[in-house]
Amino acid sequence: MSGTVGWGIAGCGWVARDHALPALLSDPGARVVALHDRDPAALARMPVEGAHRSTDLAGFLATPGLDAVYVAVPNAAHRPLVEAAAAAGKAVLCEKPLAADVADARAVVTAARDAGVLLGTAYDQRWHPAHVRLRELVPELGTVTAVRVVYCCWLPADWTPDGRPHDNWRVDPVRAGGGAAIDLAPHGLDLAGVLLGEDVVELSARLQTRVHDYGVDDGALLTGTTAGGVLVGLHVAFNTPDALPRRRLEVVGTRGMAVAVDTMGQTAGGSLTLYRPGPVDVPFAGTSPFQAQFAAFTAAVAGRARWPYDPARDLALHRLLLTALSGGPA
Numbered sequence: 512m513s514g515t516v517g518w519g520i521a522g523c524g525w526v527a528r529d530h531a532l533p534a535l536l537s538d539p540g541a542r543v544v545a546l547h548d549r550d551p552a553a554l555a556r557m558p559v560e561g562a563h564r565s566t567d568l569a570g571f572l573a574t575p576g577l578d579a580v581y582v583a584v585p586n587a588a589h590r591p592l593v594e595a596a597a598a599a600g601k602a603v604l605c606e607k608p609l610a611a612d613v614a615d616a617r618a619v620v621t622a623a624r625d626a627g628v629l630l631g632t633a634y635d636q637r638w639h640p641a642h643v644r645l646r647e648l649v650p651e652l653g654t655v656t657a658v659r660v661v662y663c664c665w666l667p668a669d670w671t672p673d674g675r676p677h678d679n680w681r682v683d684p685v686r687a688g689g690g691a692a693i694d695l696a697p698h699g700l701d702l703a704g705v706l707l708g709e710d711v712v713e714l715s716a717r718l719q720t721r722v723h724d725y726g727v728d729d730g731a732l733l734t735g736t737t738a739g740g741v742l743v744g745l746h747v748a749f750n751t752p753d754a755l756p757r758r759r760l761e762v763v764g765t766r767g768m769a770v771a772v773d774t775m776g777q778t779a780g781g782s783l784t785l786y787r788p789g790p791v792d793v794p795f796a797g798t799s800p801f802q803a804q805f806a807a808f809t810a811a812v813a814g815r816a817r818w819p820y821d822p823a824r825d826l827a828l829h830r831l832l833l834t835a836l837s838g839g840p841a
């Protein structure tokens with residue numbers, strides 16, 4: 512492919528408007544050619560000139576110059592959009608979690624494989640500059656024994672990202688597939704594997720619905736073990752006030768420990784400290800995880816670089832998570 516990559520956004524809600532679109536607009540290798548949402552008001556709120564806007568999926572996919580589709584609809588709606596985009600020959604970057612259940616996630620990966628198109632999961636935390644730097648520091652920690660992640664927030668039933676009335680599908684067990692755990696744990700689970708170079712292969716979960724009045728978990732503790740024996744612990748929650756310390760990532764080894772505070776999230780902020788044993792601030796620089804993620808996927812679609820993550824591996828992690836959340840085999 513020559514020239515810029517033509518992107519379409521399917522699902523023009525919070526993450527697409529506030530994080531994906533700015534990332535794409537800042538990338539000289541990308542141009543946004545098409546937008547799709549079933550809600551015309553959501554389409555109208557996307558601040559981009561010249562893109563074809565359509566509530567009709569077929570019309571969206573037929574937009575001339577469309578090369579890649581970013582899927583950012585609620586979890587249970589990922590599958591039909593990915594299947595349609597893949598069948599139309601488009602590369603697909605699908606938001607996490609891959610789907611609301613295992614069967615749909617498998618279908619997502621199969622659709623891309625059968626169509627021969629590139630599929631990526633939008634685990635944006637892989638691309639945070641602090642996490643990229645932390646990955647380089649891991650060999651300095653000695654034998655890594657544990658990864659501990661806290662990724663929590665406040666998400667009541669009437670939560671809205673921007674003050675406008677919002678359809679809070681995140682607390683709908685059918686459309687989300689669960690609550691805090693399926694929404695937030697995929698990030699830490701993916702990140703642990705990316706940082707260590709080996710994935711969690713055994714996982715169990717304890718769920719709570721303690722604070723909010725809804726039918727999904729509002730908090731969870733997950734414990735896992737990687738193939739090489741590293742312990743991985745995740746605390747994720749919708750029941751922690753945002754004003755409290757609530758985002759922390761620790762990698763613990765026999766010679767040192769790395770601690771990232773307030774890095775888990777959509778922006779490039781936060782801090783990184785290395786303890787060996789005394790604390791040293793570790794500088795990091797880079798774009799937002801969304802910018803880096805879209806730049807990498809755009810480069811892969813353009814044939815300038817390889818997308819380094821296998822969808823089969825992302826599917827295996829999704830299956831592991833959902834098996835743990837259901838308390839039994841998926």
Ligand SMILES: NC(=O)c1ccc[n+]([C@@H]2O[C@H](COP(=O)([O-])OP(=O)(O)OC[C@H]3O[C@@H](n4cnc5c(N)ncnc54)[C@H](O)[C@@H]3O)[C@@H](O)[C@H]2O)c1
Nearest residue numbers: 522523524525526548549550553583584586588606607608
């Ligand atoms: N990587 C991250 O940091 C991150 C952050 C937020 C959300 N997400 C993921 O992104 C996805 C969207 O989340 P959000 O917070 O932006 O949701 P949202 O509710 O703000 O936006 C979803 C949009 O999809 C549209 N929509 C719903 N069903 C549709 C369908 N069948 N066809 C077309 N449009 C449809 C809605 O009208 C809405 O505009 C979810 O999978 C979520 O897990 C990821």
